[in-house]
Amino acid sequence: MSTYSNFSDNELYALMVQDNEEAFTFLYHRYWKRLLYKAAFKLQSDVDAEEVVQDVFVDLxxxxKRIEIQHSFHTYVAAILRYKIMAKMAANKKCLHKTVEDIYQLAVSDHSTEQWLAFSDLQEEIEAAVKALPDKCQLIFRMSREKGLSDKQIAQDLDLSPKTVEAHITRAIKFLRISINQFLTLLSLVIAFLILV
Structure with missing residues (x-):
């Protein structure tokens, strides 16, 4: 199995798609401890955590043959784990009445996960939504939120009126709110599907 030690996750997944069980086993050993720790932390149950992680790899x-990874493997496996955790919590009636906002909080509140999982699905969704903004609107939004510039500073830099800058930021936030709500609604439907399966 050491022959795969220099392979990237995505390369191992590509081999796995070709029915290479050794590549799958290597991915399993590379990730199961991290996934188990994350699941145990969220579920507060070693038994439930082991079951969830096992389900993740069975699903993988x-x-x-059906799933083509669009981003990195670790983002993909992290998403599956999150859905499984939420489904398990719902099945245990620990979060039966959680709102979409609660689900959002569960998905993004654990910053320790970001140290090894890069960007979460939600972060990717937000970035995609920002990129979908018109060029000027996107530029102003990034200057405001990513660079921390005030409306006045942005207006001076771009030779615009502060009112125009404010209008662009308001437009961007409204668009992002709609996009994120759509994503969270889809996420809640996925969770409901997982509970029923």
Missing amino acids: WKSR
Whole structure:
């Protein structure tokens, strides 16, 4: 199995898609401890955590022919784990009445996960939504939120009126709110599907 030690996650997944069980086993050993720690922290149950992580890898193997990874493997496996955790919590009636906002909080509140999972699905969704903004609106939004510039500073830099800058930021926030709500609604439907399966 050491022959795969220099392979990237995505390369191992590509081999797994070709029914390479050794590549799958290597991915399993590379990730199971991290996934188990995350699941145990969220579920507060070692038994539930082991079951969830086992389900993640079973799903990975079963869906290998159907799912083409669009981003990195670690983002993909992290998303599956999050959905499984939420489904398990719902099945245990620990979050039966959680709102979409609660689900959002669960998905993004654990910053320790970001140290090894890069960007979460939600962060990717937000970035995609920002990129979908018109060029000027996107530029102003990034200057405001990413660079921390005030409306007045942005207006001076771009030779615009502060009112115009404010209008662009308001437009961007409204658009992002709609996009994020759509994503969270879809996420809640996925969770409901997982509970029923």
